[in-house]
């Protein structure tokens with residue numbers, strides 16, 4: 001009994017912290033022309049207070065204990081602080097990519113570090129804070145209309161505390177060739193800081209756009225990025241989304257990508273996760289219109305005591321849609337990986353074709369993976385397949401390579417790189433893929449090749 | 455070049471090689487024949503450096519060095535090559551990348567300049583033409599989805615590119631049709647030279663019509679029970695392994 005009471009006290013305490021900062025934020029934000037959003041904020045805050053942080057008793061959080069996040073007294077990002085010098089951001093550039101880059105420092109848009117390339121007519125790329133007064137119609141139509149803040153505590157928290165992020169809108173019939181790079185930089189701060197990046201992507205009918213969401217750290221502060229991205233993908237449009245998590249080994253990151261897909265739209269979601277202490281990657285497409293298609297592709301690499309949880313919730317809400325999930329994980333040290341792949345096929349979603357594959361390599365005895373497919377099918381004419389593998393590095397292959405003169409470490413590196421390559425090769429933007437390949441090669445034990453091994 | 459003395463090898467807690475003696479000089483071609491499970495592949499794998507086999511006694515000297523102390527890659531760099539009975543599939547690693555990395559590792563060890571992509575391709579194409587290997591194999595992952603025959607040819611192709619001093623072929627002939635067999639044999643024969651030695655492990659006499667050995671050894675139950683010239687292969691073909699097995703049993707000291 002006593003234990004139970006203590007738990008309750010702790011939950012209240014965890015939520016209270018946010019209640020106080022919410023009161024402060026509300027007073028400030030109301031003055032900034034966000035008036036219409038205030039009820040949503042309040043609603044979200046109330047939901048967060050009700051839900052509290054999830055625990056491992058919650059089915060969706062069975063393998064991930066968020067106590068380290070719940071128990072840390074994060075402060076909102078300070079208004080002031082050290083602005084990184086442009087040269088600090090050079091390592092995060094994609095050579096050969098000419099598109100726009102929006103830089104956010106501790107969650108706030110940094111105009112001085114950002115570069116907006118020439119954009120075709122019909123394309124808007126701006127910070128969310130600027131979009132509030134400039135594009136009220138689109139924001140009112142879409143912001144917080146898709147992400148489930150009523151069900152998910154982190155989304156609720158983000159929605160309650162939204163201040164900035166990116167707003168990308170592509171008008172009907174417009175094709176934006178160059179990817180838009182959203183760079184979220186966490187700097188070293190005296191106290192742990194929480195940020196709530198919020199991105200809204202609105203791709204009109206017959207449009208095309210690529211967005212890269214990239215989380216990086218300068219220094220190794222204990223920051224928490226609690227991000228939510230909503231993407232509305234219009235009829236017959238094409239959206240590619242990349243998520244790169246490469247924050248410091250102390251960082252916390254919960255990212256939620258909510259995709260709302262119209263008729264015959266096509267979405268690819270790519271994730272490369274190699275940073276952070278505790279990372280949760282939520283990908284939630286809803287195939288709302290007939291004939292939509294999505295490819296959910298990811299690679300997660302963890303070592304030390306890192307914890308990486310990939311939570312997929314692929315919802316088929318219309319007939320004739322296809323979804324393919326491919327996630328590969330490499331786990332070393334005492335790291336813990338999770339792949340929880342839900343596929344929900346709603347009653348009317350006949351002729352659904354859903355596929356899910358999760359492959360994992362464990363490089364050490366102490367590394368751990370939990371992989372869980374979860375199929376909820378309410379239509380009768382559907383095709384759903386899933387498969388998961390957990391294995392070690394193939395010693396026969398290592399010997400084969402060594403017997404031809406390739407040193408042991410290179411042989412290991414080569415096999416790991418090939419395994420990671422399965423995921424990387426699905427990423428079609430060459431400049432991004434090349435950059436990510438180098439990033440992955442750096443992560444791998446020495447001897448990994450830096451060229452195309454295919 | 456290679457001297458094996460009283461080699462005993464264990465795997466999975468069982469003794470598989472029970473005292474093998476073999477001496478191979480430069481310029482010679484030896485054939486090792488024997489029934490299924492007699493230990494032929496075990497011998498080949500141990501020579502290539504496979505660590506799952508435990509050498510419990512004996513000595514192997516290669517070019518004056520203790521072979522058993524060398525890592526597999528070191529052996530390869532010193533010119534040893536083993537064509538696998540069952541080549542391994544390696545998804546995601548391209549054949550071209552793999553073979554170029556292998557060749558350059560070996561060239562580096564020999565103090566030669568590494569080949570760039572262009573020079574490597576020229577070399578590879580030339581060998582492929584000679585061995586009638588489909589050059590589409592180059593663009594595929596190592597052995598992935600190859601037919602049995604393609605895998606064997608790929609082994610010989612690798613051998614042709616890496617130009618070993620001691621080549622050990624473990625049943626490279628099994629599963630090949632007669633045309634493929636001729637091509638493989640031609641590839642092996644073109645490697646024959648006074649500085650090189652070849653060890654052909656096979657089940658059947660057939661290959662030895664094309665690669666004529668200087669010596670034939672019969673391995674039965676982990677021991678070489680008979681050695682002779684190329685005629686021995688023909689005799690084996692005619693009389694079957696039961697013949698040597700019987701002889702071996704008669705000659706072996708009673709153990710139980």
Ligand SMILES: Nc1ncnc2c1ncn2[C@@H]1O[C@H](COP(=O)(O)OP(=O)(O)OP(=O)(O)O)[C@@H](O)[C@H]1O
Pocket residue numbers: 465466467468470488489490491492493494495496497506539625657
């Ligand atoms: N790693 C291993 N662990 C346990 N037993 C093994 C292992 N490798 C081989 N053996 C056993 O040792 C014996 C010899 O095997 P080996 O593969 O060397 O025979 P082989 O002469 O090459 O046969 P084949 O003609 O079928 O290729 C067999 O009984 C085999 O099952």
Ligand SMILES: [Mg+2]
Pocket residue numbers: 494495496539624625
């Ligand atoms: Mg064999």
